[in-house]
Amino acid sequence: MQVKAKLYPKEAARLLREHPGVREAVTGATLHFEEGRKRAYQEIDAEAWRERARRVKDHLLTHLDHYLELAEKRLQEKGVRVHWAEGPEEAHRILREIVARHGVKRVVKAKSMLTEELGVNPLLESLGVEVYETDLGEYLIQLLGEPPSHIVGPAIHLALPDIQRLFHQRFGTPVDASPEALAAVARKVLREAFLTADLGISGANFLVAETGTLALMENEGNIRLSTSLPRVHVAFVGIEKLLPRFADLALFLPLTARAATGQRLSTYVSLIQGPAKEGEEGPKEVHVVLVDHGRTTLLHDSEAWEVLRCLRCGACLNACPVYRQTGGHPYGYVYSGPIGAVLDPGLLGLEDTYPLPYASTLCGACYEACPVKIPIPKLLLTWRQRAVERGLAPTWEKGAMQAFSKVMQSPSLYRLFSKALRGLPLPQDLLPLLKAWTEGRGPLRPSPKPFHELWQELKE
Amino acid sequence: MDAKSRILSRIRHALKERPKALLPEHPHPAFSQDPLELFLKRLAENGAEGHLVDKEGARKLLADLAQGLSGAAYGKGVPDALRLLPELPPEEAPLGVSRALFAVAETGTVALSSEDGRKAQLLPPVHLVLVEEERLYPSLLEAFLDLKSLPSAIGLHSGPSKSADIGQVMVKGVHGPGRLVVAVLQGTW
Structure with missing residues (x-):
């Protein structure tokens, strides 16, 4: 996928200006997800679950070479063909060969962020293969030619009228068709696929x-249908997606469901061991493509490697007051929101992504939501610091920080500025733009005397 | 060097200085609630229907579901005594009947094996799942620790197919069955 993360501030502003409905749709959906997650966390000892999950993933990542070789061995024993790909180029070659060997004309696809990274759909289309995204949300954005705007709910930026209009144009449904009627149309098309x-x-x-x-x-x-009906199944798996033991799923499946959608378990879980046995329904051939695409670079990073624990649940997106304003599109890459802001620089390099770590208020809500306790706020600061060190940060920030540092280090300058600031008109009088903040709040009145003067008086 | 050796060697290089993290033991399952009661409650909360039946009750449940239907698709494990309707291909059947490998109380889940079939579990709009009470586990962890062999695929189903992708409105039966009925059998079929 093309990376446009450098344009984040401009794209975010443009989206808010040109598509004001997106903010409402995304805010509504994410607050709903967030409410569900909170309820689901309250039902369990969330801290203990998260800590256990963090430890299992840290063990996995610090023994990744061992577990990858073990996984490959087990998969092969069950008749699965295992491939390794460093990036899109190799992944494309592997897929091209499978498509050619089986004379593939039509593909059904289950939602996968990794295949977005790798640009699987454009490749298949260039080969003349018909691709159907089969997750309802993915199907909607495929019809619109848009990338997903959320890891779990790819179409959360669309409001019902947007979808009614789309289906009216594509399938001739009434402009006021109910969600049930629209889903029934999609079901019919996709069932055939x-x-x-x-x-x-x-x-x-x-x-x-x-x-x-x-x-x-x-x-x-x-997903059950996509991995059960066609005669060949190809799964693209990021190398960080491993778990050591089968029973670890008893923690990770419900934890992911609680974090992502507030469910105790997702409605369907597919546990796939290999191709169908003789006389069984199911694919005759199963391929697993283990993909690096920047993950080993991240693993090498002694601070940022912790983001490799990520389960792609989207909980941090739902918790983020900044993501909520725009959804994922302005972030300019597959992964948006807080996790995108710390993952994308690691996967793609900071040069192409440096505005993303600034797309945060550092409020810490993402950390509270994260099921594997990724220290996102800390890593946002790490990436910001690196952006400054490499001269990528906005120049005004550097100037402002240097001035701030000067003032804070000099008592006389500090007194001068604090006096001057107390004499200035208050922001609520100055800036009608701050109305949303100042409404419903009393005015901020600085104390007439600063603390150091009061202290002096007390001592006397 | 091929992709595999390059990736593995980069991993080993990256991990050279990194302290190894220990793998925590699985927790001890502590469950006080009656699993059967909890299972039926969870099914209802998930939007599925759960029934506790004996052999005769299972026949009656199936007869009720079968009313007005032309046939059903069956999983391989469904006992002959419960094949009340003529068999239809899963693509056309208005009802799918499967026999579960096991069930899990804490999540309201039935586990379906590829050995029983796949299409009957997914294609018909209504799915009836039979499971013996003795195959009910209190928790997912106990079920997973107890699994001796794994079929080529297991589907864990915890309710009817649903989606809120269209305008955040919950719609049932998007791709899989819109109705899930579970019969828990006391005794044998």
């Missing part, structure tokens, strides 16, 4: 090294 596709493509939520099990979570049933 499931029954006729030659190849199913998916990602994976987890790959268990001990048993070679691919685990995939969803609510619609499209």
Whole structure:
């Protein structure tokens, strides 16, 4: 996927100006997700679950070479063909070969962020293969030619009227068709695709090294269908997606569901061990493509490597007051919101992504939501610091920080400025732009005397 | 060097100085609630229907569901005594009947094996799942620790197919069955 993260501030402002409805749709959806997550966390000892999950993932990552080789061995024992890809180029070559060998004409695809990274759909289309995204939200944005704007809810930026209009144009449904009627139309189109596709493509939520099990979570049933009906299944798996033991799924499946959608478990979980046995329904051939695409670079980073624990649940997006204003599109890459702001610089390099770590108020809500306790606020600061060191940060920031530092280090300058600031008109009188903040709040009145003067008087 | 060796060597290089983290033990399952009661409650909360039945009750439940239907698709494990309707291909059947590998109380889940089939679990709009009470585990962890062998695919189903992708309105039966009915059998079929 093309990276446009450098344009973040401009794109965010443009979106708010030109598509004001997006803010409302995204805010509504994310607050709903966030409410569900909070309720689901309250039901359990969330701190203990998160800490356990963090430790399992840290163990996995610090033994990643061992577990990758174990996973490959187990998968092969069950008849799965394992491929390794450093990036899009190799992934494309592997997929091209599978498409050619099986004469694939039609593909059903389960939602996968990694395949967005790798640009799988454009590749297939260039090969003349028909691709159907089968997650309802993904299907909507595929019809619109847009990238996903949220990890879990790719179409949360669309309001019902947007979708009614889209379906009216595409399928001739009434402009006021109900969500049920619209879903029924999509179901019909996609059911036909499931029954006729030659190849199913998916990602994976987890790959268990001990048993070679691919685990995939969803609510619609499209992943089960995509991995059950076509005769070939290809799963693209990021190398950080492994889990050591099968029973670790008993923690990670419900924890991910609680974090992502507030459910105790997603409606469907597919646990795939390999191709169908003789006389069984299911794909005759299963391929797993283990993909690096920047992950080993991140692993090498002694601070940022912790983001590799990420489960792609989207909880930090839902918790983020900045993401909520725009959704994911202005971030300019597959991963948006707080996790995108710390993951994208690690995967793609800071040069192409440096505005993203600034897309945060550092309020810490993302950390509270994260099921694997990724210290996102700390890492946002790490990336900002690196941006400054490499001369990528906005120049005004450097100037402001240097001036601030000068003033703070000199008692006489500090007194001068604090006196001057107390004499200035208050911001609420100055800036009608701050109305949203000042409304419903009393005016901020600085104390007539600063603390150091009061202290002096007290001592006397 | 091929991609695999390059990736693995980069990983080893990256981990050279990194302290190894220990793998925590699985927690001890502590469950006080009656699993059967909890299972039925969770199914209802998930939007599924749960029934506790004996052999006769199972037949009656199936007869009720079968009313007005032309046939059903069956999983391989469904006992002959419960094949009340003529068998139809899953693509056309208005009802799918499966036999679960096990069930989990804490999440309201039935586990379906590829050995029983796949299409009957996914294509018909209504899905009836049969499971023996003795195959009910209190928790996911106990079920997973107890699994001796793994079929080529397991589907964990915890309710009807649903989506809120259209304008945040919950719609059932998007791709999989819009109705999930679970019959928990006391005794044998």
